[in-house]
Amino acid sequence: xxxxxxxxxxxxxxxxxxxxxxxxxxxxxxxxxxxxxxxxxxxxxxxxxxxxxxxxxxxxxxxxxxxxxxxxxxxxxxxxxxxxxxxxxxxxxxxxxxxxxxxxxxxxxxxxxxxxxxxxxxxxxxxxxxxxxxxxxxxxxxxxxxxxxxxxxxxxxxxxxxxxxxxxxxxxxxxxxxxxxxxxxxxxxxxxxxxxxxxxxxxxxxxxxxxxxxxxxxxxxxxxxxxxxxxxxxxxxxxxxxxxxxxxxxxxxxxxxxxxxxxxxxxxxxxxxxxxxxxxxxxxxxxxxxxxxxxxxxxxxxxxxxxxxxxxxxxxxxxxxxxxxxxxxxxxxxxxxxxxxxxxxxxxxxxxxxxxxxxxxxxxxxxxxxxxxxxxxxxxxxxxxxxxxxxxxxxxxxxxxxxxxxxxxxxxxxxxxxxxxxxxxx
Amino acid sequence: xxxxxxxxxxxxxxxxxxxxxxxxxxxxxxxxxxxxxxxxxxxxxxxxxxxxxxxxxxxxxxxxxxxxxxxxxxxxxxxxxxxxxxxxxxxxxxxxxxxxxxxxxxxxxxxxxxxxxxxxxxxxxxxxxxxxxxxxxxxxxxxxxxxxxxxxxxxxxxxxxxxxxxxxxxxxxxxxxxxxxxxxxxxxxxxxxxxxxxxxxxxxxxxxxxxxxxxxxxxxxxxxxxxxxxxxxxxxxxxxxxxxxxxxxxxxxxxxxxxxxxxxxxxxxxxxxxxxxxxxxxxxxxxxxxxxxxxxxxxxxxxxxxxxx
Numbered sequence: 001x002x003x004x005x006x007x008x009x010x011x012x013x014x015x016x017x018x019x020x021x022x023x024x025x026x027x028x029x030x031x032x033x034x035x036x037x038x039x040x041x042x043x044x045x046x047x048x049x050x051x052x053x054x055x056x057x058x059x060x061x062x063x064x065x066x067x068x069x070x071x072x073x074x075x076x077x078x079x080x081x082x083x084x085x086x087x088x089x090x091x092x093x094x095x096x097x098x099x100x101x102x103x104x105x106x107x108x109x110x111x112x113x114x115x116x117x118x119x120x121x122x123x124x125x126x127x128x129x130x131x132x133x134x135x136x137x138x139x140x141x142x143x144x145x146x147x148x149x150x151x152x153x154x155x156x157x158x159x160x161x162x163x164x165x166x167x168x169x170x171x172x173x174x175x176x177x178x179x180x181x182x183x184x185x186x187x188x189x190x191x192x193x194x195x196x197x198x199x200x201x202x203x204x205x206x207x208x209x210x211x212x213x214x215x216x217x218x219x220x221x222x223x224x225x226x227x228x229x230x231x232x233x234x235x236x237x238x239x240x241x242x243x244x245x246x247x248x249x250x251x252x253x254x255x256x257x258x259x260x261x262x263x264x265x266x267x268x269x270x271x272x273x274x275x276x277x278x279x280x281x282x283x284x285x286x287x288x289x290x291x292x293x294x295x296x297x298x299x300x301x302x303x304x305x306x307x308x309x310x311x312x313x314x315x316x317x318x319x320x321x322x323x324x325x326x327x328x329x330x331x332x333x334x335x336x337x338x339x340x341x342x343x344x345x346x347x348x349x350x351x352x353x354x355x356x357x358x359x360x361x362x363x364x365x366x367x368x369x370x371x372x373x374x375x376x377x378x379x380x381x382x383x384x385x386x387x388x389x390x391x392x393x394x395x396x397x398x399x400x401x402x403x404x405x406x407x408x409x410x411x412x413x414x415x416x417x418x419x420x421x422x423x424x425x426x
Numbered sequence: 427x428x429x430x431x432x433x434x435x436x437x438x439x440x441x442x443x444x445x446x447x448x449x450x451x452x453x454x455x456x457x458x459x460x461x462x463x464x465x466x467x468x469x470x471x472x473x474x475x476x477x478x479x480x481x482x483x484x485x486x487x488x489x490x491x492x493x494x495x496x497x498x499x500x501x502x503x504x505x506x507x508x509x510x511x512x513x514x515x516x517x518x519x520x521x522x523x524x525x526x527x528x529x530x531x532x533x534x535x536x537x538x539x540x541x542x543x544x545x546x547x548x549x550x551x552x553x554x555x556x557x558x559x560x561x562x563x564x565x566x567x568x569x570x571x572x573x574x575x576x577x578x579x580x581x582x583x584x585x586x587x588x589x590x591x592x593x594x595x596x597x598x599x600x601x602x603x604x605x606x607x608x609x610x611x612x613x614x615x616x617x618x619x620x621x622x623x624x625x626x627x628x629x630x631x632x633x634x635x636x637x638x639x640x641x642x643x644x645x646x647x648x649x650x651x652x653x654x655x656x657x658x659x660x661x662x663x664x665x666x667x668x669x670x671x672x673x674x675x676x677x678x679x680x681x682x683x684x685x686x687x688x689x690x691x692x693x694x695x696x697x698x699x700x701x702x703x704x705x706x707x708x709x710x711x712x713x714x715x716x717x718x719x720x721x722x723x724x725x726x727x728x729x730x731x732x733x734x735x
Binding site for chain 1: 685
């Protein structure tokens, strides 16, 4: 063997190697499956995960097609959706909260205009469609809508001698003090997730400057008003009372020892959370949740223009990719089939978006009923800011609220950061 | 085939290109091209959606980067990790390697045991330590509790100690790997040198200082290189463990890049950051190779060059 490199053999070897590498690369590039429809949703925990899977199975059988169902955890979903949107290839049906994030996807031409295409749209309360309506066109179908408010453990409140849920911020701070005095952790908070924290700043801003003030600030990209600085100061003042569970800085929302699990186990007296909170408390703690769970709207701020009936809220819905087949639309309406929808509401404790809630859910779970009542009394709603605004700004608000809560930023820093983000975006 | 005989006929151009071209193609396609694309995008404000970037902003992204406290903090934390690694982790691995080089019963078991953490993926390690450091039922607090220390240490939630906790986990994960490298380096030192030293009347301490230390040099320099590059790229472990929090206290360059790029859709800015990371690694690698690894590499280069001239 004088010449180890016999040329033909070397050629074959090199060629095979190259082929292997290329085919490996080709396999790696797409998350797409061979199914007729791909569906990304965030109901990644039972009972709804199984219900959703069954809906898909039934629809597959009835229409002779295949659906690739991917239940993804909330935060992971946002990350994956971001990458999918950037690659220009989104799933046929995907979860959406509407607002600025959806608007950005619409602008990129990734989302199908659903106006006039959904036969079932009449069954849905028009108010619930608002977050998904951009420039007069509908880009998503909600299956749930609700509001954020304080879910509180009535027994713990009673233990601390609080007879009435606080209606004003002063009363609220007094309640926090009373709970602390009774050696009860007043508030559960997932500090590491950031979005649960941003509800506090948003609500306080809604109470100080009102919904109109907030809309005007977003319009002008200027949050320098006194009301916003005041809201920031109030978040900082609340944090200074140390009302949160130990280690909240690294806690996340949905996992063992996370915000909802702590509420579920009755270790904290309240949390500021949306309509899904009672279900999440049970799911994440593996318990039946607090025996007596109450709900009260975010307190009003003395001297502020906002009222207690203005709610921060939003819902969950599905959007359809621009290039999705028509079956995707049928699949959406399949949710709204009365028997399916009422099953989802019963099993998953969703808050119905039906135009006539009583028709699909004659006997609602009492927690759900509280949210439905709150929604019925609402004089105005604001979508979660991290969804309502473009991601670059929503991200800054989430991040800066964490800074306020941990005492790393002043209210003035906060306002400056948000203004800067708006300026850069504009 | 005889080893002594130098290669008489130099490889033909055809053979060379047959072997180099496929690799080169892949390298161009998946490494060079993305780097160039990132460099291009870093001059734009771009949310990554819908077609090519159009809003040219010049050096704005880089200027913003230099004023970004999170980025500057990332650099500081990078420095901290590197310094701690060099001062704590590497000496520890070195010491253990020296110990495990001795003959004693069960040393294979120890070698295996120390290497196990390295086999775990970083994400699994992070999940594991999230449980260990969980504020309520975590093993760490329970252990302290059973020792009579009833301290609620916010392992992952205290901004002042989080970097040391992260460093501790990094050490736990990587000391075994470095130890194995040191061990391999130590085993490459011929015993004759120690025998000769012993005959000349050298004490064990002298032998260690004059034989072991200098001959372990190349290994140590290589490990330092790997450590630094690893620190620049640190992502999975910290991201799963803390997400970079609380409030950026444990954030790394790669996490900042990820958050800006994929969560806030600021692809232009994230690209500028990735270019900065690239430059940091590149400059370090070049300088290190030029001034530190130079001696170690020379041996191998002169050997092949020597036979040819």
